[in-house]
Amino acid sequence: MNIFDDLDALKKICDDNDILSTTFREIAEHAGKPTESWGSHSKGIAVRFREAGVNMIAIDDTLPPEERYFTFAHELGHVLLEHLTNRREKIDAAETEADVFAATFTAMRLFLQPFERD
Numbered sequence: 579m580n581i582f583d584d585l586d587a588l589k590k591i592c593d594d595n596d597i598l599s600t601t602f603r604e605i606a607e608h609a610g611k612p613t614e615s616w617g618s619h620s621k622g623i624a625v626r627f628r629e630a631g632v633n634m635i636a637i638d639d640t641l642p643p644e645e646r647y648f649t650f651a652h653e654l655g656h657v658l659l660e661h662l663t664n665r666r667e668k669i670d671a672a673e674t675e676a677d678v679f680a681a682t683f684t685a686m687r688l689f690l691q692p693f694e695r696d
C-alpha cells in the first residue's frame with residue numbers, strides 16, 4: 579500500500595481539534611450534484627463557519643495519493659495556523675505557511691515509514 583493512501587494521522591488531528599473533514603465527492607453526493615458541475619475546481623478547501631464556530635476541510639479524493647495527502651495537510655495547516663480565524667492581509671504568506679506545514683508533515687511521514695510496524 580502507498581503510505582500516502584493512509585490519511586488516518588491527518589484525520590485523527592482533525593478529530594482531536596474538532597475539525598470536520600470530508601471530500602468533494604461526499605459533498606457532491608449530499609448535494610445531489612456532480613463535482614464537475616461546480617465550475618472552477620480546486621484541490622482542497624478549508625472553511626470556517628463563523629456562526630457555528632466550526633472548521634471544515636474538504637479535499638478532492640480523486641487526486642493521486644501524494645497530492646491528496648499534501649493537499650489535506652496544507653488545508654489542515656490553514657486551520658491549525660489560524661488562517662481562518664485571523665484575517666490576513668497577505669494571502670500569499672498564508673499559502674506559503676500552509677505549504678511549509680504540509681511539506682514538514684509529509685516529510686515526517688516519509689521519515690517515519692521505515693520504523694513503522696505492519
Ligand SMILES: [Zn+2]
Binds near residue numbers: 652656672673676
Ligand atoms: Zn491554501
